[in-house]
Amino acid sequence: MLKIEDLHVEVDGKPILKGITLDIAAGEVHAVMGPNGSGKSTLAYVLAGREGYEVTKGSVTYKGQNLLEMAPEIRAAEGVFLGFQYPVAIPGVSNIYFLKAALNAIRKHRGQDPLDAIDFMKLSKEKAALVQLPDELTKRAVNDGFSGGEKKRNEIFQMAMLEPSLAVLDETDSGLDIDALKVVAEGVNGLRSPERAMLVITHYQRLLDYIVPDVVHVLIDGRIARTGDKNLAKQLEKEGYSEVRDAQAP
Amino acid sequence: MTDTASQTLLGSLPTAFETGPAWLRSLRARAADAVRAQGLPTKRTEAWRFTPVRSVVEAERPRAEGDAPSLASRLPDGVTVRSLREVLASEPGLLEGRLDLAGVPEHFAALNTALFSDGLWIDVPARTVVDQPMEIVHATGLRGVGYPRVLVTAGEGAELTLIETYSGQVAGQLTNSVVEVDIAGNAKVTHVRVHEDAGLHVGRVDVRQAADSRYRSTVVTLGGALLRFDVRCLLEGKGAECQLDGAYFADRNDHVDHHTLVEHRAPHCRSDQTYRGIAAGQATAVFDGIVIVHRDAQKTEAHQENRNLLLSDSATVHTKPHLEIDADDVVCSHGATVGALDEDQLFYLRTRGVPEDLANAMLTYAFVESIIDRVAHEPTRARLQEALLARIPHADEIREVT
Numbered sequence: 001m002l003k004i005e006d007l008h009v010e011v012d013g014k015p016i017l018k019g020i021t022l023d024i025a026a027g028e029v030h031a032v033m034g035p036n037g038s039g040k041s042t043l044a045y046v047l048a049g050r051e052g053y054e055v056t057k058g059s060v061t062y063k064g065q066n067l068l069e070m071a072p073e074i075r076a077a078e079g080v081f082l083g084f085q086y087p088v089a090i091p092g093v094s095n096i097y098f099l100k101a102a103l104n105a106i107r108k109h110r111g112q113d114p115l116d117a118i119d120f121m122k123l124s125k126e127k128a129a130l131v132q133l134p135d136e137l138t139k140r141a142v143n144d145g146f147s148g149g150e151k152k153r154n155e156i157f158q159m160a161m162l163e164p165s166l167a168v169l170d171e172t173d174s175g176l177d178i179d180a181l182k183v184v185a186e187g188v189n190g191l192r193s194p195e196r197a198m199l200v201i202t203h204y205q206r207l208l209d210y211i212v213p214d215v216v217h218v219l220i221d222g223r224i225a226r227t228g229d230k231n232l233a234k235q236l237e238k239e240g241y242s243e244v245r246d247a248q249a250p
Numbered sequence: 251m252t253d254t255a256s257q258t259l260l261g262s263l264p265t266a267f268e269t270g271p272a273w274l275r276s277l278r279a280r281a282a283d284a285v286r287a288q289g290l291p292t293k294r295t296e297a298w299r300f301t302p303v304r305s306v307v308e309a310e311r312p313r314a315e316g317d318a319p320s321l322a323s324r325l326p327d328g329v330t331v332r333s334l335r336e337v338l339a340s341e342p343g344l345l346e347g348r349l350d351l352a353g354v355p356e357h358f359a360a361l362n363t364a365l366f367s368d369g370l371w372i373d374v375p376a377r378t379v380v381d382q383p384m385e386i387v388h389a390t391g392l393r394g395v396g397y398p399r400v401l402v403t404a405g406e407g408a409e410l411t412l413i414e415t416y417s418g419q420v421a422g423q424l425t426n427s428v429v430e431v432d433i434a435g436n437a438k439v440t441h442v443r444v445h446e447d448a449g450l451h452v453g454r455v456d457v458r459q460a461a462d463s464r465y466r467s468t469v470v471t472l473g474g475a476l477l478r479f480d481v482r483c484l485l486e487g488k489g490a491e492c493q494l495d496g497a498y499f500a501d502r503n504d505h506v507d508h509h510t511l512v513e514h515r516a517p518h519c520r521s522d523q524t525y526r527g528i529a530a531g532q533a534t535a536v537f538d539g540i541v542i543v544h545r546d547a548q549k550t551e552a553h554q555e556n557r558n559l560l561l562s563d564s565a566t567v568h569t570k571p572h573l574e575i576d577a578d579d580v581v582c583s584h585g586a587t588v589g590a591l592d593e594d595q596l597f598y599l600r601t602r603g604v605p606e607d608l609a610n611a612m613l614t615y616a617f618v619e620s621i622i623d624r625v626a627h628e629p630t631r632a633r634l635q636e637a638l639l640a641r642i643p644h645a646d647e648i649r650e651v652t
Contacts, residue, residue: 048597048601049600049601050597051593051597071600071606072597072600072601073600073601073603073604073605073606073609075601076600076601076602076603077603081601082601084598087598088592088594088595088598090595090598090599090613090616091616091620092615092616092617092619092620092623093599093612093613093616093651094651097650097651098599098602098604098612098651099602100650100651101604101608101612101647101650101651102599102602102603102604103603105603105604105605105608106603109603141616142598158602162602162603
């Protein structure tokens, strides 16, 4: 599904990612863990197509296509979803109606007819229930006045609505208490499927107790320092990132 | 050229006024004297620095007839609306001291005071609470200069919503309007003012507020060859509050120019200003806001914010919010921004699949709509939203989204 090869990325001329290689197959959940400043969010943004991130070397292939050449909305239409660490508030733009515009733009790209208002509302009720997002919040302006937990549940709600093939979740656990974390994780788990790949980015192992990954990568200073199974996350929790960092040093 | 036009205009002003009560003749003469003494503003007049006054001065003649605004809604119970001309002829004493709220008028407002022939007097007696908004529309298609004049008086504890619309003016025709709002203690006036393709327009609203009164103004300007609009609030009584909001959209060769002045003359008053605007095409947008806090106006709270979206390289925005504070126990803030659309918001919408041009249009609309949304009267709000949509691409999709 997603093949990242020797990816080098600079921001304002400063190298952030220094040779990432990753291969995620459909149905798999990969976790990327790492300390602050290791390049986790940069990886997420590059995959979603944010401006200001310059790829200096390497490639990203998604479903056999060059992902890096696509505009963000084309990536979305092709099935890439980014769950933001800090979802931005957009006063004046309705959460539910912008999502309808988004979904119908995606359907158009795929040669499908637009959903009518009734089918769309039915779908949105069903998906909002997955993450216990109150009806009233779906109708408000995008993330406007939402609490930290509500914003993250809204991200997963949007993901459920758009049904991506590849979901990149950037620190979905940050700022959540344990109850909110469980709700969000259940929402994510409900979306696991053999056709869908996920890249879960997190600083802490805690999230991975609830969203159990198939593969864990440790990102340090723009490189993948180690790759293992879910037990690697547990080991990190116990020993900290410095052990991995030291082991990586020549 | 301007000087010649200006001289001709000033030369045509009467030195003595023949009709009306003595106090009015004297007021008109003082106004005419003031204009003659000051001269009309030029590029060198600070408050008119960014306004292309030349086209206003050159359009200041001849004078139009039938320039009084008219009532566009059913007259709410308890409100009296009378023609100024009629009251000045039959009971002039009722208006004495009420047609110069702001003191000696200046520049174009002084011309209006000297030359207006008719207008409306809207009176809401003490303790009369009017739920239904009152709508007035200004004359269109006049030949020559119109001097519309409106006086609103709200007695103790009265409440009124006034919706005032200027639209579809003929190219080159000038409107020089003055609206005065006199708000007694505990009274509350909500004033929605709409300029839609306002043509050439110099307008002024003077508000005087007694203790614990409220004035809430929402100005919406959608296009205008040259619009210069000033709102001035004098907070004269303790505990008075005013909220001045504005939204403007300037495209093509529009020039829209909004000025505010709030004078805190009494303690414990509060003023809030939020103006938001968009300049596209080759348009120019100006915001100039002054808050003056007098020495005795302790415990004043005053906030002022102006945000602008610049949508093209050939559009221009001038913004100048400023404070003059002579009291020491006050909370004041002001700020201004001029920028492009928010990159984070744009990226967020695009990651969800919204095409770039639609995302741009959504955010552009939302930027100004947040002010229009403050208009409580639903039919007016809907009308303004539609008028804004008509100026933005992807109207049909956005209508659904917001």
